Amino acid sequence: MYLRHLQVGSFRSWDRVDLALSPGPTVFVGRNGEGKTNLVEAVGYLATMSSHRVSGDAPLVGHGASQAVVRAALRRGDRELLVEIEINPGKANRVRVNRAALPRPREVLGLVRTVLFAPEDLSLVRGDPTERRRFLDELLVTRTPRLAGVRSDYERVLKQRNALLKTARLARGKAMETLDVWDGHLTDLGGQLLHARLRLVADLAPHVAGAYARVAGEGAAVAGLGYSSTVPPAGDGAALRAGDELPSVADLTEAMRARVAERRGDELDRGMTLVGPHRDDMVIHLGPAPAKGFASHGESWSLALALKLATFALLRRDGEDPILILDDVFATLDAERRAALSEVARSAEQTLITAAVVDDVPEELRGTRVEVGSGMALVVKDAVPVGEGGMP
Template identity: 85%
Template structure:
């Protein structure tokens, strides 16, 4: 799959932009603040319905406007896919595919696949568990779109259950009976998420080990993945074993038992203490946990290996995702640059941003989009074509 044409309206700093793209690598180059990252951010939004830079949609809409539009023509084999998203902060977004509206925007998830690597991804190694849970769940939904509904339902049940726990301390009679009902919903949905996360980690781990070896070089320790769960049956942080993992039914039963054990603590604290929302993806370098022990270079290598492994996993399932590299080459040493460039060359489409074109390996520079002074001009073989504007 690749983006053949990208159009934005009132997105970030762009009033309007219209850029023709093609397969292979393309470099978006320009000074900081000109809008080059905004262009690739829009492509990533097509895949995840979220931004890698902000947690809400509001900042995506150009100041003074009510909505933003992201429209892309994508090529998948010999088929064309036209996707249009209206971003409406404070209201429901609207999505059309081949001009037909989708009843629910989340039905778009899984249709467009991207893998994005950016400086912010260092938080996957050094940040808090929220970053790693988000990484897992976005990849889960990319592979199995129906899990978007499971995750959304789990978040809704969790919110309702937490609200009930806050009041249950004062009225334990009927509130406890109601809590039993919410426990059933929570553990059923939680068991499904736990099973999916564990299987994903088992599938991803060999690719992480291989990618880290390629990035870190000869003599590097082995990188591995574990899962630390509030449900002991789902993992204690040790590396996840390869092969089939516990079933959703088994994990639902284990979670139900653990919820019953922690009922008193939850009533005292007024919050749900058991479930996937409390868990963490554990990154290993040899026998040690990477968080808190990895050097700066090892942390960069591991963050990069996670994204390269994601790309390899999705590719192995039949289709290259769009690879997006946001301002990362300038931060990498020679070996890491070479490992990343090799994957970038092989991808069906790679979109790269850089403040200085010389930061990008020469073999990736044949097509560039020069962004500056309110315009985005595609240059190929010395000729420019297509433009956008930001007044």
């Protein structure tokens, strides 16, 4: 998969950009604040319908505009896709694929596959569980797009159930019967999401161990992944492996149902749902200890990089290279980490790199260069003129 053409309108600092791109590495070069990251952020948005920098859509829309547009022509094997997203903060986004509107915007998820590594990814190791849950769920949906509906429905049910819990303690009869109905929806969807996360962690774990060994070098501790859940059969944080036997969806659903019933009194007292995948965490191990709280700064960087290299390897194993996006990371990495990342970047079908100066980027990755500054982004090396092979 590679991005052949990118257009953005009223996205962040860009009124309009129209860029022809090509396979292989492309380096976006410019001073800080000129908008390099905004361009690769737009590419990432096509894949996840979210930003790696902010939690909401409002900051993505340029000053004075009511909406932003990201449009891309992509090659997937022998197919060409034209994907367009209108970002409408406070309202539903609109998505078109090959000019046809999608009934639900989330149906675009899985069509564009990216792996993005940025300084913010240190929070995957050192941050709170929200970051790791988001990482897992975005990767789940990339690999299995139907899970976007499961995740969305679970979040909707959770919101409705929390609202009911806030009032049910003082209510009688009907309210408690209604809560029983929501319990059923919550546990059915939660069991599916739990099983998918457990399988993903088990699939990802050997790739993380291998990537960390390459990045950290000889003598480094072994990296691993586990899953910690409010539903006991789903995991206590111990390391998982690809061949581990996992609980079935039915077993997880039943266990979650029993746990929800057990915590009913606590949930009524606190007015919130205390059991389910929204309370869980992916545990990153370094040797026998959890990395959070024990890993050094250098080890944390190596683990964050290993997670992204493992993600790339897992998606490649599924049969298609994702677009690799490296946002301002080479200047912060030492020689061993740079070499490990460069090796993967060279092998990817397409790699998009941002850097303040081109010398920060390994020489073997300085293919096409896009100079960014003064409100313009200009292909200056190995260029494909914008007028040729543009948007269909």
